[in-house]
Amino acid sequence: MTDQAEPQTSGAATEEDVVAYLKAHPEFFVGQSDLLRTLTLPHDSGRAISLVERQVHLFREQRDMLRHELGELIEIARHNDRLFEKSKRLLTQVIEARTITEMASVIDDSIRGDFGLDAASLIIFEQGTLKPDADTSAAEGALVRVNRKEAETLLGSLLEGQRAVCGQFRIDQRAFLFPQRDTPIASVALVPLRHGDLLGLFAIGSQQSGYFDESMGSMFLSYLSDTLSRLLPPLMARHSQLEPVSDRVAESR
Structure with missing residues (x-):
């Protein structure tokens, strides 16, 4: 007997197909509140969380990162301002020498x-x-x-x-x-x-x-x-x- 591979079901959607579809239709979950509540994702704590909770968690992480970057930019601006004042004072004194x-x-x-x-x-x-x-x-x-x-x-x-x-x-x-x-x-x-x-x-x-x-x-x-x-x-x-x-x-x- 000759081994024959089982025919693949042509209508079955692969994981890549689902990802591609959701990327092409980002508004898909609009109005799908029941579906969103049933979807779960693993969390660092080990428990499963809903997709909405995961999204909120990501937004908070992005917010904290932006706050940190903004704080660094403000500190750099203050440092540059102090450096400018010192430099201006020095250059003025040098010119007057x-x-x-x-x-x-x-x-x-x-x-x-x-x-x-x-x-x-x-x-x-x-x-x-x-x-x-x-x-x-x-x-x-x-x-x-x-x-x-x-x-x-x-x-x-x-x-x-x-x-x-x-x-x-x-x-x-x-x-x-x-x-x-x-x-x-x-x-x-x-x-x-x-x-x-x-x-x-x-x-x-x-x-x-x-x-x-x-x-x-x-x-x-x-x-x-x-x-x-x-x-x-x-x-x-x-x-x-x-x-x-x-x-x-x-x-x-």
Whole structure:
């Protein structure tokens, strides 16, 4: 004898047919209150619930999720508002600074006070060449004057871009960016200051090793660096004119 498969009933609806039909006719249960009451679904608690109860449960879950997302958005908006006020106050003070030293002091006070970070450095490249017996770098609080060639040798590709670079950096690089510190800096946000040519660097440091990383946004640093890059040239010109005075007095003696 030859085995023969039982013929399938052509009129029987499959589960897929029912799903497709209900998707095509979402209003099917309208007016089917008796049917809705007889339909049951398993619940997390183990008991069966009606389709209406299940729908109410889903609506409540969606409501709670939307409330949570709304709360997060409100908190982000408040954080951005506080950041904007701090940034506006800092930029106003930077614009009003009359010397590079005053500018660096204002930045240092704001970064450590308003923003709660551990260190800030405004690093400018000395014009011309330094004397052979002179120190290659000099720090005056948050203002650090360095030889450009030394910075290029030590920092390399970190000076090539225009956007902020965030990370832990090498120990010698951190020491170069934040000299004369008793407590070492663990992570850094560094942005080159350009106005045509490379004028210097602006660096912010934290003692937390993971505070600054590559995924961090840099909008605030971009705003600040753009402002500094436009304010620095006249201040640097005045700075270079004032510095040689003491040298000329010493040479005349």
